[in-house]
Amino acid sequence: ILEFANRVGVHSRSVLSGEWVSCPDFSFIKAPLCELAGKTIGVIGYGRIGRKVCEIAHAFGMKVLASTAHPEKYESDFVKFMSIDEMLPQCDFVSIHCPLTPETDKLVNADFISKMKKGAFLVNTSRGAELDEKAVADALNSSYLAGAGLDVLSTEPPREDNPLLGAKNVWITLIVILLTPLSFVAARFIASRSYNMFKKQSEIRGRQTALIDEMIGNQKVVKAFGYSKKASARFEKINDELNTCSRRAVFYS
Secondary structure, X not given: OHXXXXXXXXXXXXXXXXXXXXXXOOOOOOOOOOOOOOOEEEEEOOOHHHHHHHHHHHHOOOEEEEEOOOHHHOOOOOEEEOOHHHHHHHOOEEEEOOOOXXXXXXOEOHHHHHOOOOOOEEEEOOOHHHEOHHHHHHHHHOOOOOEEEEOOOOOOOOOOOOHHHHOOOEEEOXXXXXXXXXXXXXXXXXXXXXXXXXXXXXXXXXXXXXXXXXXXXXXXXXXXXXXXXXXXXXXXXXXXXXXXXXXXXXXXX
């Protein structure tokens, strides 16, 4: 959101390429800029992250709208709750923070975008599958959307034919929140805790914990000891997360 408001990247690159040196005036502008104060942001999903985004937007002087399945559970002095359809025509920025469910799969589609204010900005740091990527790319290329900031895509790494890779005015990062040293520590801690809890639950059920590692990919063992395929998949995912943390941590070693 700050990048779209101030275009820091665009102007920094132009300065480094020599444009300021050759500029006849004391400064210049490469892209439209705006103040966040007085602008309206719509936050879809009011979980822990969504609430923090609302707090930060409010600190910048923005008018804050939010949509959540259970608005009656929350009270706020500065957030106005409403439906998505009510929210979209009012927003200069729309930020997605809801979980991926059958209801939110391709939530942001052509119909959704048509209800947004022309020239609005879209931000998605939730799940890539919540966007119809072709519809978003079409809206960007036609300038109906002024820009999109995305930290997730439908497939990661993206396919070469992903329409967003060639779209206008799009910023795409690669889930960068996971790439800091502290995030590695936190992710590994959570994955390790889940791993240990899973094993502990196995002991409580009277299972032979030593066979848990063997059961991954071995459905005969899973069946023999009463583990479901879902449980096996869950354990395999935890193990993958631990391995991913270890691989990424090498960057900082």
